[in-house]
Amino acid sequence: MCRLALKTASKPFSPFTVLEAMEAMQEGYDGSGLGLLLRGLKFSDYTYQAADPILSGIAHTEAALHRLNESMAAKGYELKYDHEFAVDPDRIEAKDRYRYFLRVYKFPKPLAKAGAEQREVELLRTRVSLRLDGEAHGDDLTVFSFWPDVATIKEVGWPMGVGEALGLNDNRIKSRVCMAQGRQNTNYGINLYACHPFFIQGIATMTNGENTAFIPIKEWLMGSKVEGYIGYQSDSEVFAHILHYVTKVLKLPLPVYKHVITPLKSEELDKHPQGAFLKGLRDVCRRLIIDGPNAVIGSLPDETCILTMDHKKMRPATIGGKPGEWAMASEICGVDAMIPDRDRSLDFQPMRENTIVVPPHRKEFEIWSQFDPCPLIQAA
Numbered sequence: 001m002c003r004l005a006l007k008t009a010s011k012p013f014s015p016f017t018v019l020e021a022m023e024a025m026q027e028g029y030d031g032s033g034l035g036l037l038l039r040g041l042k043f044s045d046y047t048y049q050a051a052d053p054i055l056s057g058i059a060h061t062e063a064a065l066h067r068l069n070e071s072m073a074a075k076g077y078e079l080k081y082d083h084e085f086a087v088d089p090d091r092i093e094a095k096d097r098y099r100y101f102l103r104v105y106k107f108p109k110p111l112a113k114a115g116a117e118q119r120e121v122e123l124l125r126t127r128v129s130l131r132l133d134g135e136a137h138g139d140d141l142t143v144f145s146f147w148p149d150v151a152t153i154k155e156v157g158w159p160m161g162v163g164e165a166l167g168l169n170d171n172r173i174k175s176r177v178c179m180a181q182g183r184q185n186t187n188y189g190i191n192l193y194a195c196h197p198f199f200i201q202g203i204a205t206m207t208n209g210e211n212t213a214f215i216p217i218k219e220w221l222m223g224s225k226v227e228g229y230i231g232y233q234s235d236s237e238v239f240a241h242i243l244h245y246v247t248k249v250l251k252l253p254l255p256v257y258k259h260v261i262t263p264l265k266s267e268e269l270d271k272h273p274q275g276a277f278l279k280g281l282r283d284v285c286r287r288l289i290i291d292g293p294n295a296v297i298g299s300l301p302d303e304t305c306i307l308t309m310d311h312k313k314m315r316p317a318t319i320g321g322k323p324g325e326w327a328m329a330s331e332i333c334g335v336d337a338m339i340p341d342r343d344r345s346l347d348f349q350p351m352r353e354n355t356i357v358v359p360p361h362r363k364e365f366e367i368w369s370q371f372d373p374c375p376l377i378q379a380a
């Protein structure tokens with residue numbers, strides 16, 4: 001098992017407040033890793049322009065950092081800001097961390113004039129090429145994300161300890177969305193790429209649970225030949241790739257994600273106003289059906305946040321909050337830690353057919369049911 005926490009707010013906040021929620025749920029994980037993904041960024045020492053891509057990762061050697069610099073320069077990316085983490089190396093368990101990097105770049109001139117789709121493809125290719133370069137050199141370079149307005153931080157250790165070791169309590173980085181996961185190392189060896197949240201082309205997810213259908217899902221995704229469907233050091237990474245496949249490749253609306261990973265029964269679809277379409281979708285994407293137990297929390301480029309789970313509901317999660325500020329967590333104590341002054345009567349735990357959505361306006365959260373029609377399917 002793992003523990004998950006997400007906070008989304010109209011006003012940027014410190015990621016350390018989410019780490020405090022992880023501390024409240026610490027009995028649910030073993031300190032084998034922390035992952036953070038931030039959106040809607042604000043830096044105390046730099047005025048960030050949200051269209052500029054941010055590269056996040058770790059150079060484990062000086063040579064790796066040198067290759068990174070050469071590669072980005074060769075691709076035409078101009079460095080605009082290089083965040084200096086206030087690192088306390090004595091508190092970092094791993095000793096091969098030469099440099100944590102969180103860098104803002106200016107697009108190369110050809111990409112700056114290109115369409116959004118071309119820029120997205122090139123950002124993906126750049127991230128993947130840097131990752132493969134690190135793997136080819138003994139895993140001396142780890143790259144988590146390369147995308148506008150997204151920063152990703154991952155490290156081995158307990159969440160609060162990692163946050164303090166990297167100086168995340170100094171308020172130099174704030175964001176409107178913060179996703180955090182404490183990874184319990186139950187299935188695989190410790191690997192930073194196996195630490196949630198997982199990211200691809202602006203889409204991020206993290207999961208509490210075990211995906212026993214991992215192998216057939218992974219094989220199907222890799223067989224699709226979609227760029228970026230690589231890695232899979234964790235059985236949970238497929239959830240991010242399925243969300244990407246549904247929304248970016250098939251270009252279907254967000255509610256369809258739930259219909260792909262946990263489709264309704266045939267007798268339920270017989271009564272559904274869009275049952276014929278959904279049966280066809282289920283047949284085509286049958287290999288993407290998950291077998292939990294899982295709770296999945298995700299976020300999208302426009303800062304929409306979602307929470308859903310499999311039909312077994314053996315890995316529950318809860319949402320709570322108030323207008324302008326909402327939190328999702330594996331345990332109610334995590335929500336308490338992030339938003340203690342909320343109206344608790346609004347707390348909600350989704351049922352097997354639900355997807356919980358916090359739109360970018362954050363005025364309220366929405367409860368989507370698979371039994372309701374999706375108004376955008378016909379247009380898609």
